[in-house]
Amino acid sequence: MRGHLTEVAAPPRAEEAQWTKCPSCDAFVYHKRLRRNLGVCPECNYHFRIPVASRLEQLLDEDSFVDLSADLEPLDVIGFVDSKPYAQRIADAQRKTGRQEGIVYGTATVGGHPLVLAVMDFAFVGGSMGSAVGEGVTRAAELALERRIPLLVVCASGGARMQEGCVSLMQMAKTSAALARLHEEGVLVVCLLTDPTFGGVSASFATLGDVLIAEPNSYIGFAGPKVIEQTIRQQLPEGFQTSEFLLDHGMLDLVEPRENLQGVLRKLLQLHDLAGELPETEGAEPLSDPETVSRRPAWDIVQLARNIERPNTLEYVGYIFDEFVELAGDRLFEQDAAIVGGIGRLGDLAVAVIGHQKGHTTSEMMERNFGMPNPEGYRKGMRLMQHAARFGMPIVTFVDTPGAYPGLGAEARGQSIAIAESIMKMSRLPVPIVTVVTGEGGSGGALALAVADRVLMMENSYYSVITPEGCSTILFKDAAQAPRAAAALRITAADLLRLGIMDAVVPEPEGGAHIDPPSAAANLKTAVVACMRDLVRVAPDELVEQRYDRFRKFGAPGRQPTLPPIGESE
Ligand SMILES: [Zn+2]
Incomplete structure (x- = not known):
């Protein structure tokens, strides 16, 4: 049934024929039944x-x-x-x-x-x-x-x-x-x-x-x-x-x-016709004092962040948003399942959502490329960011990736350029942006979705310039030193809060988010809504200016807090 582009005959009048032959499955379909079924073959779903x-x-x-x-x-x-x-x-x-x-x-x-x-x-x-x-x-x-x-x-x-x-x-x-x-x-x-x-x-x-x-x-x-x-x-x-x-x-x-x-x-x-109030929320308040954040060893947190049962982006979206339409495609090369996005309703406010996506089984993980995006994932993200900017919609991003995909095709199609452009574009979007690191915050592939006005971390997530394993191999000359590297890199929510990289930490249920996903999501919703409440009042120019300053201060002498060496009292 390949597309014949010639003119088709007008549908026969009722008195001429009571039956139509489906060109896909050859079934004869009674006209009234076909009409009732919106012109879709009831046998094979062929759309007339x-x-x-x-x-x-x-x-x-x-x-x-x-x-x-x-x-x-x-x-x-x-x-x-x-x-x-x-x-x-x-x-x-x-x-x-x-x-x-x-x-x-x-x-x-x-x-x-x-x-x-x-x-x-x-x-x-x-x-x-x-x-x-x-x-x-x-x-x-x-x-x-x-x-x-x-x-x-x-x-x-x-x-x-x-x-x-x-x-x-x-x-x-x-x-x-x-x-x-x-x-x-x-x-x-x-x-x-x-x-x-x-x-x-x-x-x-x-x-x-x-x-x-x-x-x-x-x-x-x-x-x-x-x-x-x-x-x-x-x-x-x-x-x-x-x-x-x-x-x-x-x-x-x-x-x-x-x-x-x-x-x-x-x-x-x-x-696209919504700009109302944010919802009331019932979760636990986000933590802004590092002393109140749980003090698990960094390596334990890495294991929790990678737990295959941990809630993923689409699950959090399901819990947090009242409605959601997923939109696909970079309109350039390929659909990338490692990044999902769309438009959701948060109370009476329409919000664009973009996030890394993993799965809970090996086959789901393979389908999502283990949450490692190709350039087209980032380009889909940018397309949705521009959509949000065009319609004045705030953006929420969910970060959960071991890193951008290190592959031949990814390099050929400009992985670096895609990440760089995403970081740059996010820095100038005239709409509020809230990012939550929900699991793994793996390097540039994470940051490409995290240049936000407020950056939050779930209590048992990590955010790092390189994987602990990668750091261990390069600097400790031994992959088995990953737990030591994890501690040395200071990748936990508490440390990143002290460094000012994070604005607040979302508390997780005892044992981790996977033990009780609905309550983890309720806490996440509370934190996101609280941030949005502040940000929606800020004028777009001011928002962009403040975002510039938020990232300008990192590593600037006199503005960058430092951490004492591990083992010394903090
Ligand atoms: Zn049919």
Whole structure:
């Protein structure tokens, strides 16, 4: 079922046929059942292409759509003729679809949240983008900007429309420029990519949304599969240019089945329309006096920080946030499972969340690369930081990594540059940032997510310039001296609090966070909320200035506290 980009026939009328054959599993599906199932094959989950009217009905609040596209007119700008004159082709498409052009746009609500939306119609000359389609998307974007409400574009297209020549090509620039203004003004743009989305549409507005969602198994790409095969004379692998392929390659935020789309959209709209109060919390207060922090030996703390049962980022997110939408992808190379991120709701405040992610079993750990990110993980993080900055959302980061991944590919793709850029970008973000080291704070790979206004540590976590094992091998010439190295490096919460590297320590339940994750999370939530309460009152310029000073003082003569040698009284 590889993407045939030609026009498909309009759905047969009820009296013509009661059954449709599923092109994926060959099952015959009764029409009413298919419609009830949102146009998804009940046997194999194949997502049929659906008419615009069904799309509007499935996504929007009932009767909320106001159609503004009545005066969109196709233009015959170059008098193109192939097997028939362009004007004739358009007239045929209009007769077939009952629509003036291949796009509908207007205003509506989803879950009561107002938005502007534009929906492409694949049944109209293959959803191709000529002047009227470009005009529809652009007008929708301009209206969203004027009203400062989100824009949703539902894409389905074979690409630019050849019959309008270079005027079609210019629609890519026109629509992209219109979306750029929304980005500059912090107006949310969501693109829903459906089967198929190709060419001049995928290479312009369709992939320029703040959030990119695709339906499962949709064909999405730049060059059509036949063009690629003919050019490179190779057979394309199974699953190439599908939504899932794009998600794996970091190009999409989400692949969601049709039944989830309205819910996801409602959540996204809500999260981008929230700037309310922080919640009340019930956990233990964070510790700011080093004397009150537990005094376990450093090596014991390293073992606790690495305990495979220790709660991980997504678990803490589940405990702390009232709602969370995970967003994936660096939009450059690959989905990196060692860093997760998204947008969550903390009370009535929307917050961007980024963190290293580990697992509890060997297979989960392998899937997450043991929490060791590649450059694309950091680039995903930076993309989400920029998203947060654009929408004025505070950021919470969770640090838990033995270090950035030391691999061949990581080096080739610029691991150093990714970490450096993340550190630099964080230092200038005009939104509050709170970091919590929840487990392992391994060197630059940890710091890349930790240039924050407030940096906290869980009581049994560590933060270090190098692993104790690495230090032991290099300086003690013996890996077995790791416990000694751990103590010498002063990597515990108490010591780092004394050094001013930490602002406060989050108490853990007796025996460690893994003994009682809910109460560890409650303490963490209390600490994060307390920090945020202070920071949300600070003006963005002031925040950036204070953050500069926070890191400027490290190692500055007269401003840097020092620790007495181990064994001497402190
Ligand atoms: Zn099927």
